[in-house]
Amino acid sequence: MRIGIVLSETPSYSETFFTNKIKGLQKHGFKVILFVQRKTPEFNLCTVQLAPKVYKYNLLLMLMTGFTVFLKLVLNFKRSMEFIKLETNIGRPYKQILKNLYNNNHLLAANLDWVHFGFTTMALQSEHVAKSIGAKMAVSFRGFDLDVYPLKHPRCYKLMWSQVNQVHSISNYLLQKAYSIGMPKSIPYQIIKPAIPILGYLEKHDQSKVSVFRMVTVARLHWIKGLQDTLEALAILKSKRMAFKYSIIGSGEQYESLKYAISQLGIEDYVILEGQKTHEETMALVKDSDIYIQYSYSEGFCNAVLEAQGSGLLCITSDGGGLKENIIHGKTGWIVPKRQPKLLVEMILHVINLPDEEKNTIRGNAINHVKSNFDVKNQAEQFVKFYSEFVN
């Protein structure tokens, strides 16, 4: 079976969700082809097809790519005509149809059994591609796709719902969210949660001898991650004369506002913005910490929390979105209502003050939870089923 996965760029090594999926499918004899706009030279897991580039200022390049695209369209005349027909039927403006023909050129020339859009937003303006090339269409839900994008573009997925054959959600939360924004109940779905490889239990240092608690969050510096709320909670923790260190690993647009918050809240000596780190560096920092915090407003599922549990950290998260399916409250970590820094700080204090035995039990539970429920091999099998056992 030939699976085409559509992404904006080739996944980096740390995006285990995609790399594991590709490896798993290949192991089961599937041919996987990636369709992307940007390719990194290191990527060599499978064949990669690049989308036609869009040139705005260079006339020569514009003409050259335009000509190649035109040639390919002529070579795939029947498919192109079918695509135009489908697009015309829904009343898409001609200018937009032309744009879509151009941008989907690499997909329209492909021979595939499935066209799978790795993000829901990637399927926009490509809704008719799969049907035109005689393939089935699948989309994956990610947090941003359903939580944020439709707020700015209401009913943006209406056409997509009518074309998609099967959807993949990384959590039940996102599935319900999809229903709430108009996905018909008749569309077949599968919930396949992310998986991470477990490297084995690393012995934790003896906490009772360390006076400073180390806490960590791995997140882009983005508003949805609730980092302002986290910092506000930590300012309260400081006022209770607790000694602690907190690191945020990641970069992003909120850098300035977070820097300001750290200064305004007077926690400069307690908080470190570590910036972007490699996966190895990140995991090393995570393993050096006692508590992992993920106080997001919403998450599709959150791999970082999975990796923190897998590393035996005490995890405290919000109840935003799919996090409730990630952590088992009181067993593998703790869940606090979102957007309430005062409740977060109460929970941090509660966790810090737990007896060591109890902490170790939770750590063990978390590792086992990840091992038994978020196994890479299992995930691969689920994806095989996703494609091969599908009945229309």
Next chain:
Amino acid sequence: MKIAIYSGSIPSTTFIENLIKGVAEEHEVMLFGKLRATVNYKSSNIRIYATPKNNVLNILLTSIRLLQLILIYPKRFLKLWQEVKTYHGWYKKWNLLSRFVPVILHKPDVFHIQWAKDIKQWVFLKTAFDIKLVLSLRGAHINYSPIADESLAEVYKRTFPKVDKFHAVSKAIALEAQKYRADKEKIEVIHSPIPKTTFDAFRIFEKNERDAFHLVSVGRFHWKKGYKYAIDAVKLLKEQGVQVHYTIIASNTISEDILFQINQLGLENEITILKGLPQETLFKKVQRFDAVVLPSLEEGIANVVLEAMALGVPVISTDCGGMAEVVIPNKTGWLVPVRDPEALVQAIVEVSQTSELELQDITKQAHEFVKSHFNAEDSIKQFLELYKNIIVKN
């Protein structure tokens, strides 16, 4: 006296334009910077020596100016070249020349920099040409930019000791600037004036006989405006069964985080977002609300609050920047800590339970307060005094 009022662009923001017009009544005012739109000043004392936006025009004009400079003041040119030389790349050099040359050619006595970040490229006016430097200390440039950008903090620490006088928009910002080695003795607090027309629009406050308490914020969507906390407060009020409606009037489109927050908290019916309005309509609209709320994390002194006070609307403000210098509890308004939705709730409930008579007292006092501390005539006088002192001292 020749005074350059420099903001980088011509025309500038309203309050800088008012300053230009005010100072021009006594002195020659020189304007440098990029010409963004055509402006016509009535006063012949205002001279525009702009750098054109159009590249071809710029090459032409700068070349002529450069020639003039070399021919008339060859020594000045050599000094200027020593400065330009320190920058890398020919495009950068050219770009700076096109901005520097008119200033050196017309050499003002005082160069007043409106935005602190510009100090880095202009400090040579003092060191090489002995032009007196005045630097305005406003909002973000002092309050958070140097915190987020350590290299900027270093620039400030290096250059502030060379400035002749500072103009601070509030006492709080004067204090903040001292962290970057601004000499306390050199700082003058001069408030940004509120135009007379705003005071004329004052109305005696009347309580609305509506079902809900109507709150309004005016200002663009930006993290420093702290709308998140006001929305959290609305959520808490709703949970307590208090009928409240919150309107945000902003000039830009709503930010993703606020859109998401309103949706996640289910406050679509309690919150309205409006696009910015022309001032006169805006003032009339604001006067129909029960209170103006400023949930900001950082401000110099927020104009919207001053305007609301001038107009006679009760204000609830966070205690950030210089806000405490104007919002005085029990006298001119309600002051709450930053990042504290519960405190906002308490203040909102308090305002809603205050009698009309008391609210009239407070809004009247607020009006008088702003009138006596933020009127245009006084502030222009203070600026003129400030310029005079620099020159006399030397």
